[in-house]
Amino acid sequence: MENARCSVGVCPPENDGSHVFSSGPLYLDALQKCGDVNGFAPKQRYIKASVGKAGKSKLVSLPRGLTERALFLSRLDPATTAADIRDDLAATLSEIEVTCTKLPSRYATCACFHVAVKAEQFDLISDANVWPVGCIFRPFWGKLRAKESVEDE
Structure with missing residues (x-):
C-alpha cells in the first residue's frame, strides 16, 4: 500500500497494532481498494433490512400502514x-x-x-x-x- 496514491479520507492511517478499527467490512473494502481509487471514495454498501418471521412472541409489531x-x-x-x-x-x-x-x-x-x-x-x-x-x-x-x-x- 502506497500512501502517495491514497487520497485524504480514503486510506486509513498506518496501523501499528495498537488501534482496533471497528467499522467492519466497509473499512476493509476501502483499505483493499486504496491503490485503485484514483482520488475517488469507494461506493458504500448498504445493508438490506430484514423482516421478522417468528409466529409466537410477546413482542408486537405495528401493522403496515394503509397503502x-x-x-x-x-x-x-x-x-x-x-x-x-x-x-x-x-x-x-x-x-x-x-x-x-x-x-x-x-x-x-x-x-x-x-x-x-x-x-x-x-x-x-x-x-x-x-x-x-x-x-x-x-x-x-x-x-x-x-x-x-x-x-x-
Whole structure:
C-alpha cells in the first residue's frame, strides 16, 4: 500500500497494532481498494433490512400502514369533473372507495385526473374495461402535490 496514491479520507492511517478499527467490512473494502481509487471514495454498501418471521412472541409489531395506488387518466372531455369519474366508478365497481383529483392539463382539449384507491383494489381500476374507449391510463408514481390539483374531491 502506497500512501502517495491514497487520497485524504480514503486510506486509513498506518496501523501499528495498537488501534482496533471497528467499522467492519466497509473499512476493509476501502483499505483493499486504496491503490485503485484514483482520488475517488469507494461506493458504500448498504445493508438490506430484514423482516421478522417468528409466529409466537410477546413482542408486537405495528401493522403496515394503509397503502394507496393511483392511476393517471388522460384524454377525457375537458368538461369532465372529478365527481363524474367517481360516479362512473361507483356504478361500475360498487365496492370501491375512490379519491379523484383533476390535474392541470397541457392542452385545453383534454382533461387529466389522478384516481387513487387502496392498494388491494388497484387491479380493479387498472382494467381496460372500466374506462371509456380512447381514454389513456397508467400508474401514477410519486405523490400528488397540492399545487398540482385544479379541483379536489
